[in-house]
Amino acid sequence: MTSAPDRQGIMKLVNEALQSGASQVQICATLGISARTLQRWRNAGEGGTDQRCEASRRVPANALSPQEKEAVLELCNQPEYASKCPSQIVPMLADMGEYLASESSIYRILRAQNQQVRVKRVSPRILTFLVFSMSARRPMRVSDGS
Numbered sequence: 001m002t003s004a005p006d007r008q009g010i011m012k013l014v015n016e017a018l019q020s021g022a023s024q025v026q027i028c029a030t031l032g033i034s035a036r037t038l039q040r041w042r043n044a045g046e047g048g049t050d051q052r053c054e055a056s057r058r059v060p061a062n063a064l065s066p067q068e069k070e071a072v073l074e075l076c077n078q079p080e081y082a083s084k085c086p087s088q089i090v091p092m093l094a095d096m097g098e099y100l101a102s103e104s105s106i107y108r109i110l111r112a113q114n115q116q117v118r119v120k121r122v123s124p125r126i127l128t129f130l131v132f133s134m135s136a137r138r139p140m141r142v143s144d145g146s
Contacts, residue, residue, distance in 0.1 A: 007041055014038065064101060072101050072109050
């Protein structure tokens with residue numbers, strides 16, 4: 001997003017270029033903005049700010065209520081589930097016939113409460129391969145070297 005002072009400076013330059021005879025299409029292409037952006041900036045007037053950040057967004061109908069979020073937190077903080085990640089908790093609850101929230105919702109709730117801990121592997125997996133040494137001492141005679 002372009003800050004208000006930058007936007008005002010750009011609008012001054014655009015107005016000067018338009019008065020000099022440049023086309024709006026050329027100006028927008030040079031600046032890397034669309035003609036619609038330029039139009040929106042003009043309609044906002046002097047000192048117009050980007051209001052997308054302050055826009056009110058409605059809460060989805062299927063969003064978890066505060067009580068449901070609290071129930072998820074209580075469950076995740078129980079000793080039985082405290083050391084498990086949501087990808088393990090959800091199937092365990094499903095086996096018991098319970099459903100509180102989706103795996104991604106549980107991750108989101110834990111992240112909002114700063115309770116999500118990334119678990120690192122203690123040691124990386126080491127793949128070992130057996131290497132057999134073979135040698136040919138004569139044509140069509142291969143032995144294992146012993």
